[in-house]
Amino acid sequence: MTPRPQRQARGNWTRELVELAALFLAAGAVSLAATGAHALTTGPTVLLSIGAALLLAAAIRWFAKRPPQPAPPAPEPMPDTDTDVRQALWRLRASVTDAPGRLARLAGGLAALGGDIRTMQVHPVADGAVDEVLLHVPGRTTRWELIEAVEAAGGRDVVVARADVRELDDVPTRTANLATDLVNGRTDLVRALSALLGRVEIRWQEEGSCAGEAMCLAAPGGGELVLERPGGSFTPAEFARASAMVELEAACRTRILPAPDEIRTSGGVELTIRAADRADVALVAEFHERCSSAARYRRYFSPGPAPGVRGLQRLLTPALGRALLAVAPNGDVVGMGNLMYDGDTGELALLVRDDWQRRGVGAALAGRLVEQARQLDLRTLTAHTHVDNTAIARTLRRAGLKLVGAPEPGEWRWSRELQQSQRFVDSRPPS
Numbered sequence: 001m002t003p004r005p006q007r008q009a010r011g012n013w014t015r016e017l018v019e020l021a022a023l024f025l026a027a028g029a030v031s032l033a034a035t036g037a038h039a040l041t042t043g044p045t046v047l048l049s050i051g052a053a054l055l056l057a058a059a060i061r062w063f064a065k066r067p068p069q070p071a072p073p074a075p076e077p078m079p080d081t082d083t084d085v086r087q088a089l090w091r092l093r094a095s096v097t098d099a100p101g102r103l104a105r106l107a108g109g110l111a112a113l114g115g116d117i118r119t120m121q122v123h124p125v126a127d128g129a130v131d132e133v134l135l136h137v138p139g140r141t142t143r144w145e146l147i148e149a150v151e152a153a154g155g156r157d158v159v160v161a162r163a164d165v166r167e168l169d170d171v172p173t174r175t176a177n178l179a180t181d182l183v184n185g186r187t188d189l190v191r192a193l194s195a196l197l198g199r200v201e202i203r204w205q206e207e208g209s210c211a212g213e214a215m216c217l218a219a220p221g222g223g224e225l226v227l228e229r230p231g232g233s234f235t236p237a238e239f240a241r242a243s244a245m246v247e248l249e250a251a252c253r254t255r256i257l258p259a260p261d262e263i264r265t266s267g268g269v270e271l272t273i274r275a276a277d278r279a280d281v282a283l284v285a286e287f288h289e290r291c292s293s294a295a296r297y298r299r300y301f302s303p304g305p306a307p308g309v310r311g312l313q314r315l316l317t318p319a320l321g322r323a324l325l326a327v328a329p330n331g332d333v334v335g336m337g338n339l340m341y342d343g344d345t346g347e348l349a350l351l352v353r354d355d356w357q358r359r360g361v362g363a364a365l366a367g368r369l370v371e372q373a374r375q376l377d378l379r380t381l382t383a384h385t386h387v388d389n390t391a392i393a394r395t396l397r398r399a400g401l402k403l404v405g406a407p408e409p410g411e412w413r414w415s416r417e418l419q420q421s422q423r424f425v426d427s428r429p430p431s
Helices: 004-011 013-035 042-065 081-085 102-111 143-152 171-184 189-197 236-255 278-290 293-300 308-315 361-375 390-398
Strands: 087-096 116-125 128-138 156-162 201-205 215-218 224-228 261-264 270-275 322-327 333-342 345-352 380-386 402-405 411-417
Touching (some): 171 189, 189 224, 278 333, 293 345, 345 390
Parallel strands (some): 345 380
Antiparallel strands (some): 087 156, 270 322, 380 411
């Protein structure tokens, strides 16, 4: 190693050059002052030149020995929030062979896409099992990538669809909540089955055959509910769950009857507003016969409902919507209101017997149907009327509906956004 004093001497050459340059510059300045600036001779010039040269050499050596400055750190890349952070919720369903390691292969294939499995159900079937998975994946992941990953892991009959965050609860909790809503009237059987089984198509039909992989269940109010899953079939466990939900609805209809409402008309007559079902076919048929043809045409845009008993039964089938009757003290039906809905949109329709019109019967029926639509979490309520039906126009306005257009000549369309409006509570007859 180099001795410390020698290293210090080498390191001080720059300072010694500066001191020597200062000495020559001072000597040149003194000589120049003695001879006078006007008598510049060779001696002062040489001294000053040597001092300047030594000062320049010191400066060059100082810059040469100066340690290099570190480069500024490069800025850290910002994360791509759109593709790396944002997550999408998907539901996938696939048939798999019941063999050791199948779940590990499936989980590994989804993990390779950045998937985070949130819930998983295994449905045993005759030739293996059906796995239903709810998972979060990065937003850039496509449906086809998920299908390819599941098929590569041994899955078949893969069905993938976007899911709602409300589906993250476990099946027992979801089933209990749906049963509670069914008992309290906050949902109906069709909507409960849709929430229980996921992405299914449900339609109602009269007694008939059930073809293909559809599931047919006897509707408590009559007829059958046909359930179909596009691209997939139902497992025995799902059939058992759906059957139990239907039995609960049937028990509710038998043991938990909705309480009727009593109203007083403008003439002082008390009427009963109650729910209707297929047992009221005879009463409803007589009611339609006592309505004028003009009143029926305004209600149905035709001479009346579908001909025969079957047409009236469809009006009174709970699986297709809600129906309310206004019943006079003598037991006659004097008014009828229907609420039909699909998804989160409902349609309101009213019919009042001619001799009971303009007494507040229609307003009472409309107010209660609006409340039922709110309980069912419908977003939009609509109605269609003839332009010359001024009586029903007043009734719909009192129920909070507004005129929004004329879809056909001679026809008006009414609408109300239930999520943004106040509750309809005033059902008193007009004065």
